[in-house]
Amino acid sequence: MRVEGLLEAPEASALAAEAVEATTLTNAYSDLLSHTPVAGAETNSLFATLGGRVLPKVVEFGEVLFGEALNWQIKEIWVNVLEPGGRQAIHTHANSFISGVIYLTPAHPSANLVFHKALGGTGFIFGNTNPNARINAFNGGKWAMPQTNAGDLVMFPSHLLHEVPVNQGARRISIAFNAIPDRLDNFGYAIRFS
Numbered sequence: 001m002r003v004e005g006l007l008e009a010p011e012a013s014a015l016a017a018e019a020v021e022a023t024t025l026t027n028a029y030s031d032l033l034s035h036t037p038v039a040g041a042e043t044n045s046l047f048a049t050l051g052g053r054v055l056p057k058v059v060e061f062g063e064v065l066f067g068e069a070l071n072w073q074i075k076e077i078w079v080n081v082l083e084p085g086g087r088q089a090i091h092t093h094a095n096s097f098i099s100g101v102i103y104l105t106p107a108h109p110s111a112n113l114v115f116h117k118a119l120g121g122t123g124f125i126f127g128n129t130n131p132n133a134r135i136n137a138f139n140g141g142k143w144a145m146p147q148t149n150a151g152d153l154v155m156f157p158s159h160l161l162h163e164v165p166v167n168q169g170a171r172r173i174s175i176a177f178n179a180i181p182d183r184l185d186n187f188g189y190a191i192r193f194s
């Protein structure tokens, strides 16, 4: 789900300045990518503000995923600062159902999120990629985000593989989060999360 302009541009740039101050950790795969420690949404005013802004949208996206308006919480939230030349390796987010990114600066097209269906398994794969085949959202193996701007929110199911290719633009600042519902109920087989 894309929510364009969740934050106004001046708000996004004020939060970007606050976010950069807070980053202390270098990514394990790229020293041009740094983070804050993963924290709860109540940890500081930056995270509390953003958590409050995104939560109604998380509930809306959760209804798309699970067919019901559930009680969601932001379980983890952190800052990513991607310098020119930095990248983020392909990964998923475990123990979470909805993951999201709030952009505090525009993302250069080279460093837009790329989602992958799968990287393979133990079976052979059939494909039909050739000059006559038209790639669409259903038959493509991967999908790159359209242009994102400061203040935009992007959410996706946490199991979805994603990466950020090498950033050929300016410093890119974003806030990522993981969210969980309080319960899921499958024909009475219910599980609660906290």
Ligand SMILES: [Fe+2]
Binding pocket: 091, 092, 093, 162, 176
């Ligand atoms: Fe991620």
